[in-house]
Amino acid sequence: MVTKKLKLDPELVLKQTLIIMQPLILWLLRSGVRHPEFSVAIKQVFLEQASQELTRLGVKQTDSALSLLSGLHRKDVRALIPVLQDLIESGGDHPRELLGKPTLPSQIMTRWLASGWQDKLPLTGSGRSFEVLVRQVSTDVHPRSILNELERLGMVEVVDDHVHLIRDAFVPDPNMVEAGNLLAGSTADHLSAGVHNLSDTDEHKFLEQSVFADGLSKESIAELEQLAKALWLQVMSTLIEAAVPLSDKDEPNGGDQRIRVGMFCYTESMHPKPSTLPKKDKSKSTKSITTTTNNKIARSDNDTATRRTVKKVPKGDK
Numbered sequence: 001m002v003t004k005k006l007k008l009d010p011e012l013v014l015k016q017t018l019i020i021m022q023p024l025i026l027w028l029l030r031s032g033v034r035h036p037e038f039s040v041a042i043k044q045v046f047l048e049q050a051s052q053e054l055t056r057l058g059v060k061q062t063d064s065a066l067s068l069l070s071g072l073h074r075k076d077v078r079a080l081i082p083v084l085q086d087l088i089e090s091g092g093d094h095p096r097e098l099l100g101k102p103t104l105p106s107q108i109m110t111r112w113l114a115s116g117w118q119d120k121l122p123l124t125g126s127g128r129s130f131e132v133l134v135r136q137v138s139t140d141v142h143p144r145s146i147l148n149e150l151e152r153l154g155m156v157e158v159v160d161d162h163v164h165l166i167r168d169a170f171v172p173d174p175n176m177v178e179a180g181n182l183l184a185g186s187t188a189d190h191l192s193a194g195v196h197n198l199s200d201t202d203e204h205k206f207l208e209q210s211v212f213a214d215g216l217s218k219e220s221i222a223e224l225e226q227l228a229k230a231l232w233l234q235v236m237s238t239l240i241e242a243a244v245p246l247s248d249k250d251e252p253n254g255g256d257q258r259i260r261v262g263m264f265c266y267t268e269s270m271h272p273k274p275s276t277l278p279k280k281d282k283s284k285s286t287k288s289i290t291t292t293t294n295n296k297i298a299r300s301d302n303d304t305a306t307r308r309t310v311k312k313v314p315k316g317d318k
Helices: 010-030 034-056 063-070 073-089 104-115 130-137 143-152 174-199 218-253 295-299
Strands: 120-122 156-159 163-166
Touching: 010 156, 010 295, 063 073, 104 143, 104 156, 104 163, 120 130, 130 143, 143 156
Parallel strands: none
Antiparallel strands: 120 163, 156 163
């Protein structure tokens, strides 16, 4: 049997992946997770997916095979395999707890809570001060930068040159936790459907489509949003009425399949405010082939295979 092999453009796929990553990176930044923690944690995902791909291809799983496919160093592969095995055996779903250190703000807050120091510290000073607390954890980042980050995360408040610890910030909001879990699950399934359609040789294709329109007023956007919400209520009700009896029938007989059907609506200005980066001498910068800010790639011809648009994109916008 001859298996059809799909030819994908690595550079193009990387650029498209970076666009997908933009809102995810924003979520990480708003949650206090920075690049160092993410770069450590993402290694486990590369290894896990490489292992699954080798299994799909029927290739023997060795350190060399996993390293070659994932791009991870073999010493990282050897170190991460026991972690993955522990997660599989324990049924754990929080790999970050086993990979890498907590974020720097979390380390500082943990040290503060464990130190027995009062919840109100002077900003500077040689005794019990916020500056001393930060220096106990790290000397690589200026205390003022850490303070700004903790304020942004809602963990501290500055009043009259004193830093006040906000203990409620360390109690996770159950609603936010549940919402985060739902977002992670639905987004992963949505991406899995699209990735399957683009890269899997299986003849079965998942439903993965959307409708796009631009050049609209805020009033028109509000009208379309209300329509989308009304249509979703109809779709959701119909699916639930069909799924419940099927689940009741199949589960006692060993049913082992799952399905997720979703709908989303997102709006924004066609001309978002550009980011303001520190000015640098471009003549001294190094060009990287792994970085792109060309958001228009989302409108390229390669992105129209599974999506419907309300109107054609002008040629000059490609």
